[in-house]
Amino acid sequence: MELYSKETVFIIGHGKTNIDNAITEKFKMFFIGFVVDTKTDLIVDLDCTSTIRTTKDFVYSIFINKRLDEFDALVEKEIERRYFGSSKKAMITAYKDAVKKYSEVKSKYY
Numbered sequence: 804m805e806l807y808s809k810e811t812v813f814i815i816g817h818g819k820t821n822i823d824n825a826i827t828e829k830f831k832m833f834f835i836g837f838v839v840d841t842k843t844d845l846i847v848d849l850d851c852t853s854t855i856r857t858t859k860d861f862v863y864s865i866f867i868n869k870r871l872d873e874f875d876a877l878v879e880k881e882i883e884r885r886y887f888g889s890s891k892k893a894m895i896t897a898y899k900d901a902v903k904k905y906s907e908v909k910s911k912y913y
Contacts, residue, residue, distance in 0.1 A: 810842050812908055816901030818893035833893035837871055837901050841913050844872035858888060871905045
């Protein structure tokens with residue numbers, strides 16, 4: 804059984820976390836891996852570096868079914884309004900990085 808369709812791509816974005824962040828100690832950076840449907844540009848799955856499951860689940864709830872084809876200021880505002888972990892800035896940076904990488908992938912391959 805195929806987990807992801809052939810229309811999907813994997814994009815990873817990263818951002819630097821604070822020195823006193825548990826994610827920094829364990830992973831050095833904050834990463835979000837996005838699975839994106841190239842036909843709709845929708846995020847169909849994702850995961851991130853975190854030290855507790857709730858963080859992963861919460862980040863998932865913010866990004867799932869959002870588009871990755873261009874930076875969405877509303878997504879940034881949602882992060883600002885809802886996420887109060889010490890890696891907030893790193894999450895926004897990782898999102899921006901992933902949008903940039905996805906744009907490069909789309910222009911080169913699709």
